[in-house]
Amino acid sequence: MKDNRKGRRVVVTASERVSMLPPYLFAEIDRQKEAALKKGMELIDFGIGDPDMPTPEHILRAARDAVEVPAYHRYPKGTGSEFFREAARNWMREQFGVAVEDGLDVGAVIGTKEGLAHVPIFFCNPGDIVLVPNPGYPVYRASAILADAVPVDLPLQRENGFLPDFGAMAREVVAGTRLVFLNYPNNPTGAVITLDQIQRIVEWARREDVLIISDNSYSHIRFDGRPPASFLQIPGAGDVCLEFHSLSKTFNMTGWRIGFVVGGTNLVRAFMGAKENIDSGVFTAIQKAGEAALRSNIAGYFDIYARRREVLVAGLKKLDWDVCDSPGTFYVWVRLPRGTESMTFARKLISHTGIIVTPGSGFGTFGEGYVRFALTIPEDSIHQAVGRLEQKELYSHRIKAWLKKGMK
Numbered sequence: 001m002k003d004n005r006k007g008r009r010v011v012v013t014a015s016e017r018v019s020m021l022p023p024y025l026f027a028e029i030d031r032q033k034e035a036a037l038k039k040g041m042e043l044i045d046f047g048i049g050d051p052d053m054p055t056p057e058h059i060l061r062a063a064r065d066a067v068e069v070p071a072y073h074r075y076p077k078g079t080g081s082e083f084f085r086e087a088a089r090n091w092m093r094e095q096f097g098v099a100v101e102d103g104l105d106v107g108a109v110i111g112t113k114e115g116l117a118h119v120p121i122f123f124c125n126p127g128d129i130v131l132v133p134n135p136g137y138p139v140y141r142a143s144a145i146l147a148d149a150v151p152v153d154l155p156l157q158r159e160n161g162f163l164p165d166f167g168a169m170a171r172e173v174v175a176g177t178r179l180v181f182l183n184y185p186n187n188p189t190g191a192v193i194t195l196d197q198i199q200r201i202v203e204w205a206r207r208e209d210v211l212i213i214s215d216n217s218y219s220h221i222r223f224d225g226r227p228p229a230s231f232l233q234i235p236g237a238g239d240v241c242l243e244f245h246s247l248s249k250t251f252n253m254t255g256w257r258i259g260f261v262v263g264g265t266n267l268v269r270a271f272m273g274a275k276e277n278i279d280s281g282v283f284t285a286i287q288k289a290g291e292a293a294l295r296s297n298i299a300g301y302f303d304i305y306a307r308r309r310e311v312l313v314a315g316l317k318k319l320d321w322d323v324c325d326s327p328g329t330f331y332v333w334v335r336l337p338r339g340t341e342s343m344t345f346a347r348k349l350i351s352h353t354g355i356i357v358t359p360g361s362g363f364g365t366f367g368e369g370y371v372r373f374a375l376t377i378p379e380d381s382i383h384q385a386v387g388r389l390e391q392k393e394l395y396s397h398r399i400k401a402w403l404k405k406g407m408k
């Protein structure tokens with residue numbers, strides 16, 4: 001109840017919802033990083049999934065030209081400019097063979113993070129269950145909490161190829177589920193999904209009346225020689241699916257904040273219509289850059305990630321590390337020996353070797369016992385990291401000893 005007495009000290013707090021958000025787990029790693037830097041250690045940072053290569057020149061050129069156009073300095077069109085939406089439709093057709101005309105629609109988002117974070121607010125009623133992959137991108141859980149929905153873990157386990165097992169979920173949970181977040185190629189595990197598996201998930205979602213939110217942010221970063229896959233390749237999937245595409249990782253554009261949502265017309269319109277109450281769209285000059293990106297060939301830098309991956313995976317395997325070796329994304333997911341706590345391991349790894357990895361516990365309880373390496377540093381640095389683990393006798397022994405005994 002409000003206390004209106006004069007002279008009282010006013011303490012305004014954030015909502016209960018906000019207090020339920022998970023704490024920032026990487027503060028400890030940041031502290032270790034600073035301590036190592038102070039000691040003069042040279043760090044090798046596999047922590048951040050942010051491409052180190054610049055945005056390609058033709059995209060920069062499109063942005064430079066567009067910035068000069070006065071009409072683009074005004075409020076953008078909320079759903080995205082027609083030229084950007086047309087480029088997105090064209091992308092879906094060329095990359096996935098999906099015709100966006102047929103009962104499907106697209107809209108621009110300010111990066112997929114923004115789009116994904118708003119989904120539960122727009123589609124859930126209080127108390128609805130949202131299935132969140134665990135381990136998974138932390139935004140899914142946070143967005144469910146902010147919508148007064150109930151996040152429930154969807155365990156991704158190694159023995160299932162880090163794919164969901166809906167058959168193992170309790171009936172009451174499935175009955176109360178409004179939507180499920182799925183992300184393939186997957187952060188952090190690197191797992192990919194086949195069209196057959198997608199088909200079965202779409203059938204399940206139809207049967208159970210669940211909305212699939214497919215986060216396809218890493219669609220083209222896969223090293224299994226297969227083409228990228230979209231949930232919308234399954235006929236009729238648009239009735240139960242919204243899919244998010246990001247330009248961030250595909251075109252080295254994380255700072256630009258642009259992506260798009262595609263799915264059934266009703267779903268996309270409901271999503272974009274609600275979103276218009278919150279933001280005013282993506283700066284039109286950036287949509288021009290996005291158009292240039294979506295109309296260009298995918299650059300050869302995926303080969304660069306492939307080489308980096310080979311160097312790291314081969315190096316770690318040589319040292320008997322248990323690498324999951326999944327073929328997607330620019331992450332390498334590594335199992336620690338039984339009983340090894342990922343935060344303790346990551347902390348020790350920094351202080352003993354200057355190598356930074358992300359503890360799996362940051363992605364959820366099922367990420368405990370794993371660490372993630374992001375391949376967003378040059379190949380030379382990866383060689384150097386492997387060298388540090390392999391050649392510095394002291395470090396190599398210590399790490400081997402930890403791996404053998406586990407760490408307390």
Ligand code: PLP
Nearest residue numbers: 111112113137187217246248259
């Ligand atoms: N989804 C996943 C799984 C991610 O890992 C990330 C970024 O790391 C995003 C979405 C956010 O991408 P964007 O830059 O398009 O907001």
